[in-house]
Amino acid sequence: MMALCQSLVNNGQFRTSLSHLDLSGNPGSLLAEGGNGLFSFLNEPNALGHLDLSGSDCALDMVSNYCSNHCFRSSRDV
Numbered sequence: 737m738m739a740l741c742q743s744l745v746n747n748g749q750f751r752t753s754l755s756h757l758d759l760s761g762n763p764g765s766l767l768a769e770g771g772n773g774l775f776s777f778l779n780e781p782n783a784l785g786h787l788d789l790s791g792s793d794c795a796l797d798m799v800s801n802y803c804s805n806h807c808f809r810s811s812r813d814v
Contacts (some may be wrong), residue, residue: 737765741773751782758788766794774798 737759744750759766759774766774770795778784778799789799 738773739760741766741771741777743773744777745773745780750777751780751784753783756786757784760788760790760794761791764793766792771798 744754766789775798778787787799
């Protein structure tokens, strides 16, 4: 998971082309260093409109803190 999240940050194409990301069903994978890359990606301007983290043990408040105003039209899309 850490390699995937790091590639989201390092490859600029993801910021403009990735609109749907499903990381569901990965319990514990975003609690440590794996989440840092994802949160860095969410904190930058991006095209993400849907993010599924169900079953990943990632708290919604953590995600919304990093999203700022850069992604999602509403919390329903998370």
